[in-house]
Amino acid sequence: MKTDRMPRINELLLHELGQLVEREIASAQSALVTVTRVSTSPDLQQAEVYVSVMGSEEQKQHVLNLLLAYRREFQSVIARHVKIKYTPKLHFHLDSTIEKGGNVLALIEQLHLTPPAPAPASGMDQDDDGDTGAKG
Numbered sequence: 001m002k003t004d005r006m007p008r009i010n011e012l013l014l015h016e017l018g019q020l021v022e023r024e025i026a027s028a029q030s031a032l033v034t035v036t037r038v039s040t041s042p043d044l045q046q047a048e049v050y051v052s053v054m055g056s057e058e059q060k061q062h063v064l065n066l067l068l069a070y071r072r073e074f075q076s077v078i079a080r081h082v083k084i085k086y087t088p089k090l091h092f093h094l095d096s097t098i099e100k101g102g103n104v105l106a107l108i109e110q111l112h113l114t115p116p117a118p119a120p121a122s123g124m125d126q127d128d129d130g131d132t133g134a135k136g
Helices: 002-024 057-081 097-113
Strands: 032-040 046-054 089-094
Touching: 002 032, 002 046, 002 057, 046 057, 057 089
Parallel strands: 046 089
Antiparallel strands: 032 046
């Protein structure tokens, strides 16, 4: 039962912070802002909050600064809405996982659009009928 506690707390905080960020931060920004992950310390004193911002570097930094400015307000709302022994101190970090994933998908798409290179000769002697001479 104890092993389920931390993932449940992280999920509760993720949900609550996602709503707060959407209401207080994302609605006023032209960038897409998403809370991707929350990792709370076992003593519930600290929580690392990872946020993805789809936008320019300036937008990312602006959103991070807003999150830092709203941190105490967010902690206060969490204290009222999430019933846990302690309200963790929130530490916000930019998460580039989604952006990196998009880059990987773009590279894969480029590979599919690029015609395949001709296969190099295997170097094995072929018989007159096209067989490689391997016995099997």
